[in-house]
Amino acid sequence: MTSDDQPLLEVEDLTTTFSTDDGTLTAVDGIDFDVETGETVCIVGESGSGKTVATESITKIIKTPPGHIEGTVRYKGRDLLSLPESELRQIRGNEIAHIFQNPQEAMNHCYTVGWQITEALQIHRDVSDEEARAKAVDLMDRVGIANASSRFDDYPHEFSGGQKQRVMIAMALVGDPDLLIADEPTTALDVTVQAQILRLLDDLQDEFDMGVLFVTHDLGVVAEIADRIVVMYAGKVMERGDVLDIFDRPAHPYTQQLLECLPEFGGTGGGIPGTLPDPHDPPDGCRFAPRCEYAEEACRTGEQPEEVEVAPDQQVSCVHYGPGGNPSIVRSEGHGPGDGATGGDSEVGPADD
Amino acid sequence: MGFGRYVTARVLWAGVVSLVITTITFLLLSAAPNPDVQQAATQAALQGGNPAEATERVRELRGLDQPLYVRYFDFIRGVYTLDWGWSESRSQPVLEAVGSALYYTAQYSIPWTILTIILGPLVGVYSAANMYSWKDHAATGFAFFGYAIPNFFFGIILLLVFGVWLQFIPVTYNTDVAVFSVENAVQLTIPVFVLVTGSIGAVMRVSRNESAEFQNADFMKTAKAKGVSPLRAYAYHVMRPTLVPLSTTLVGQLLALFLGSSLLVEVVFAIPGLGRLTYKALIAQDTNLVLGTTLFFTFVAVVGNLLEDIVFTVLDPRISYDDR
Ligand code: SF4
Numbered sequence: 001m002t003s004d005d006q007p008l009l010e011v012e013d014l015t016t017t018f019s020t021d022d023g024t025l026t027a028v029d030g031i032d033f034d035v036e037t038g039e040t041v042c043i044v045g046e047s048g049s050g051k052t053v054a055t056e057s058i059t060k061i062i063k064t065p066p067g068h069i070e071g072t073v074r075y076k077g078r079d080l081l082s083l084p085e086s087e088l089r090q091i092r093g094n095e096i097a098h099i100f101q102n103p104q105e106a107m108n109h110c111y112t113v114g115w116q117i118t119e120a121l122q123i124h125r126d127v128s129d130e131e132a133r134a135k136a137v138d139l140m141d142r143v144g145i146a147n148a149s150s151r152f153d154d155y156p157h158e159f160s161g162g163q164k165q166r167v168m169i170a171m172a173l174v175g176d177p178d179l180l181i182a183d184e185p186t187t188a189l190d191v192t193v194q195a196q197i198l199r200l201l202d203d204l205q206d207e208f209d210m211g212v213l214f215v216t217h218d219l220g221v222v223a224e225i226a227d228r229i230v231v232m233y234a235g236k237v238m239e240r241g242d243v244l245d246i247f248d249r250p251a252h253p254y255t256q257q258l259l260e261c262l263p264e265f266g267g268t269g270g271g272i273p274g275t276l277p278d279p280h281d282p283p284d285g286c287r288f289a290p291r292c293e294y295a296e297e298a299c300r301t302g303e304q305p306e307e308v309e310v311a312p313d314q315q316v317s318c319v320h321y322g323p324g325g326n327p328s329i330v331r332s333e334g335h336g337p338g339d340g341a342t343g344g345d346s347e348v349g350p351a352d353d
Numbered sequence: 354m355g356f357g358r359y360v361t362a363r364v365l366w367a368g369v370v371s372l373v374i375t376t377i378t379f380l381l382l383s384a385a386p387n388p389d390v391q392q393a394a395t396q397a398a399l400q401g402g403n404p405a406e407a408t409e410r411v412r413e414l415r416g417l418d419q420p421l422y423v424r425y426f427d428f429i430r431g432v433y434t435l436d437w438g439w440s441e442s443r444s445q446p447v448l449e450a451v452g453s454a455l456y457y458t459a460q461y462s463i464p465w466t467i468l469t470i471i472l473g474p475l476v477g478v479y480s481a482a483n484m485y486s487w488k489d490h491a492a493t494g495f496a497f498f499g500y501a502i503p504n505f506f507f508g509i510i511l512l513l514v515f516g517v518w519l520q521f522i523p524v525t526y527n528t529d530v531a532v533f534s535v536e537n538a539v540q541l542t543i544p545v546f547v548l549v550t551g552s553i554g555a556v557m558r559v560s561r562n563e564s565a566e567f568q569n570a571d572f573m574k575t576a577k578a579k580g581v582s583p584l585r586a587y588a589y590h591v592m593r594p595t596l597v598p599l600s601t602t603l604v605g606q607l608l609a610l611f612l613g614s615s616l617l618v619e620v621v622f623a624i625p626g627l628g629r630l631t632y633k634a635l636i637a638q639d640t641n642l643v644l645g646t647t648l649f650f651t652f653v654a655v656v657g658n659l660l661e662d663i664v665f666t667v668l669d670p671r672i673s674y675d676d677r
Contacts, residue, residue, distance in 0.1 A: 061577045093579035100578075105571035109671060110593045120579040155670040171579070 006077055007034040008211040009058070009179055014071035016050075016057045025279045027053040029235035030071070032307075035179065040205065040212040042222045042243070044258070045232035048276045051215045054232070055181045058213075059092045060085075075179065093120040097172035101184040103164035107156040113140075113167045114152035121174050139170040143200060162193035169200065173208060180205070183215045198224055219262055223247065228313075231255050234277050234287035236304045241314030251316040253330055254288045286319065294320060294330050360663060367659040372429075374651050378644065379428045387417065437645045442637035447645035450630060455649075458626030460532060461541050462615065465548040466607055473553045474599060477560025478592055481568055489561075496557040499550030504610075505617035508547045512621060515543055525623045544622050552610045559602040564595040597669045604661035612650055 016028040028050040035041045043051040056062045057069045059080060073080045075096065080088060092098075097120075100106040107116055117139065118132040127135070133152065140148035143166040156164060165185060172180060182201065186194040202225055205212050216222060222229055226243040231254060239252035250256045257272045259265055274291035277283050285302055289295040298319045299305075305322050307315040320330045390411050397407030412418045416427065431437065437447040480492040516524040522540050530536040567573070568591050576586045616628030623629070627646060634642035666672050 056574075059578070061574060089580045089582060091580070092577065093581075098575070098578035100571060100575060102571060106575045108570075108572040108576075108590050108594065110597070110669075111589075112670075119576075119581065123580050123582075123585075157671045168575075171575075175580075 007074075008037045008076065009035040009213070010072070010074040011054075011058070012072040012074070014054060014057055014069070014073060016053050016062065016070075017068045018066045019068070020066065020280075023280050026235055026282065027279060028057060029282070029304075031230075031232065031235070031237045033230045033237065033240055035211040035213050037178065037211050038205070038209055039227040040202075040214055040225050042214045042216060042226035042229045043232055044216060044219060044222055044229055046271070046276060047217055048234075048279075049232045050235040050279075051232050052183055055098075055183055055213060055215055058181065059096050059098075060088060061092065061098070090124065093172075093177075094124040094175040095177055096179045096181065097175060097177035099165070099168050099172050099180065099182040099185045102188045103161065103168045104156075104188070106168055107164065109156055112153050112155055113159065114154075116156075117167065117171045117174055120171065124175055136170065136174060139173055140167065143167070143170045143173075143204075144196075145170075161189055162197065165189060165193075165197055166200070169197075169204070173204065176208065177210060179211045179213065180208075181213045181215075184217070185214075186221065187216070187218070194221075201225065219258060231258070234282060235279065236287050237307070237315075237317060238288065239314070239316045239318075241311070245311055245314050249311070249314075249331075251310045251314065251321065251327070251330070252288075252318050253292050253294050256330075286317070356666075359666065363659055363662055367655050371652060371655045374655075375429060375432050375648065376425075378647065378651075379425055382640075382644070383421065383424065390417070432648060437648070438641040440634070440639055440642040440645070442634060442639040442642060447641050450642060451627065451645050451649050454625060454627045454630040454646075457526075457528070457624050458615070458619070458628070460537070461544045461548070461618075461624065461626075462611065464541070465545045465552070468545065468549050469552045469556060469607060470603060472549070473556030473603070474560045474592065474595065476553070477557040478564045478587060478595065480557065480561040481565040481591075482587060484561075484565060492557065493561070495550075496554040498554075499552075500554030500558075502550075504547050504551045504614035505621050507550065508544065508618050508621040511543045511547060526625070528625060544618050544624065547618055548610060548615060551614055552606045555606045556599065556603055560595050560599050563598050564591045567591045567594050597665065600664045600668055601661060604657055604664070608654055608657040612654060 011031065011033050013030045013032065014028055015026070015030050018025045018027060031050075031054060033041065033043075043054060045051050053062060053067075057067075058073050058075075060069060062069070069081060071081065075091070080091065083091075107113070114133065114136055117136040118129075121127055121132045121135060137148045137152055140151065145151055145163060145166055151159075156167070159167060165188075168185075180201075185201070186197050189197060198221065201212065201214075204210075212225075214221075214225060222243065228241060229243050229246055230240040231238045231246075231252065233254050238254045239246065239250070246255060247259065250259050254272075261271065272291060277287060277290060283289060283300070285298070285300040286292065286295070286304055289299040292299065296319065305317050305319045307317050308321040310316050310321055310327070318330065319325050321327050390408055393407045393411040394404040396402075398404045409418075416424060419427075435448055437451075439445075440447045440450050443450045476492050476496075480489045483489045512522075512524065515521045522543055526540060527536070530540070564587075568587070570590075573586055573590055576590050581590070615626075616631060618624075619626045619628035620632055627649065631643065631646040633639075634646060
């Protein structure tokens, strides 16, 4: 637990750009969010919204250059972005661990899973091979791999997709991290396995008392695991807050549309019409304006609207909630089911890639 | 475990291949006119004797009157029991001639092989890590140069510069110096350098391209997220998978150069190794010796390919032995 009510992770004005041949691409554009110990925060958005880049900017695992990261990322009060690379390495895999989308690609096919699980331990701690092995076998067992001690010496190709992701989770947990960043960890898996992995992550979070930052485009998954959510669109945060509040009373037109796509809310499971703006040349004003049914003149000029607190712990970036705006324009039509339908057992995402 | 069986099968197969090659050699030899027989016939005719009788006598002496299969088994037994006959031109057993030549060939082949195996992948991966920088261009340029320039020609140029003009090295290889002496190292520098530039190009190119793929792989991101340093990430996560495709290129390149260019280099630098031995045997029409060196190179190639197969299988854990 962190002291003084300080959040485990505080992200402030995080901006990540990439220099490309076509000019500068802004993937993440000044976003804010927090993660507390023991809670799960989901970053939600269509693919291309910048959610992966945002999480990979936290410990700077994106390549810089071409990437360029600005802003503040405070982990237990330390600003990670100003730390030298050598100190960041001490934090990666040790205090902050990552799980990626595709376990098949995320493992090196030339090494045994045991070698790959213990690697982080061997780097960060002064442990003997036996200790490392014992710890890895224990973790493999914990994440649900049968006959862990004999499977320690097997190669990744000898595991199924779901088992590989379990191994990746063991790999992430080996350093006893306080923050786990999981980037679409179930997207590449089939539906039954997805549910198992989500349950496992949920159990492990309690057991290890970690903060979890979970990236997904799948609101069905969000409903199952999130405590709070951050809705991202085109590199900006549209809305963030408590998951129950937002599922109950989504304030932002984008969140409303995402939820409307869910079958539980009468949607077809399809996506929102239209496409994301060009990240090289984002539109003025609200990023969502070209696809927003409530867009007005004010939405198309200046910057993304300032975040406004519409309820305790629920921030929205939309002109209709801002000074002089009229929230009822967005809310009058009774958006959101209002029945607390957070059971969400759907596996169908609103905006599949 | 399937590995032992796999290796056994590969070794047996290599044995079959070498037997096939030896058989073909035998058939070619028996189909060709035997110079000794012809010589005897000519001799007899010149001295007024009966050429047919002389021919018969020589054929008998050489066992050529035996049926083909008997001669075949004799020949095969000879090859595999290392009874490779007598070299007329060198007045010593063929095996002895090959052995003493190998002694000199090994002196430059071993350092050359080791340098290629170590430097090729290192420079290739370094090139990939600095892709499209001047370092990469310099390394690639060097690789293409070595690849493109004929080894014997490059050897002659260097010999001219360092041997004749600058006189850093003796123009003719000196066999009197000790193997592990500075003089020997100096006189072997240029041949080794020439061969390394010849073999390293392909090795560098393959390691650069393969490792370029791996350095952008997702598992490199995993490694970084685990706190792995860039150096360690390259050493373990890039180098190791690169070795799999590289092993094939490496053995192939070394073999091709050993069987081809090193002979020319020996002639250029006057190193009394296997290349020069073969060359001289050809000039002297010493059939047994030509056969001996040919067999030796054949076996090197067969063993090299065998090693390549086994190394590849050991390096890539995804290969199942049962499928091959
Ligand atoms: S600011 Fe305007 S365009 Fe953006 S979400 Fe609100 S209404 Fe739509």
